[in-house]
Amino acid sequence: MNFLSIKKIRNVIEIAELVYGKMESGITNKPEMFIDKLSNYLEDFNITGRSSVNILHKYIDEFSQEEKxxxxxxxxxxxxxxxGQLEDFLNLVKQVVELIPPNYATTYIIERPLLAKYLRNGLQKLYTWTSSFS
Structure with a gap:
């Protein structure tokens, strides 16, 4: 990845889990169970908002278009x-730029209740690919 840091990805994963709950064995925790943890977590980001989904939106909306x-x-x-290959990721980035309008990217991201799972799986694939070059 050229623009997006691992730290930002991990922050998105953590916030997404607080918002949507952890997806384990088909059981989803209700977001209301995470209100206190979410409030404490977001103090680190100096983000305020009435809805936890809005907080996720605000955090991702600050990313550059390349990061999104x-x-x-x-x-x-x-x-x-x-x-398959690391080049697949680079091709996906090109497809995103072609298919997702920049003004819709943040909304597109936060509309995925399995966001944390998808990001973890994606990181695992990238790690597997890049570690094979070491």
Whole structure:
């Protein structure tokens, strides 16, 4: 990834889990159970908002267009849209730029209740690819 840092990805994963709940064995925790944890977590980001989804939106909306494109490509990778080579990720980034309007990218990202799972899976694929070059 050229623009998006691992730290930002991990922050998105953590916030998404607080918003949508952790997806484990088909059982989804209700977001209301995470209100206190979410409030404490977001103090680190100096973000305020009435709705936890709005907080996720505000955090991602501050990303550059390039970071959002890489985040969406990582989501797609984690969903299994591409598998094979590292070049697949680079091609996904190009597809994101062509298919997702910049003013819709943040909304597109936060509309995915499995966002955290997709990002984790995508990171795992990228890690597997890049570690094979070491």
């Amino acid at each position: 494109a890489e985040l969406i490509a990582l989501m797609w990778l984690g969903r299994g849209i591409a598998d």
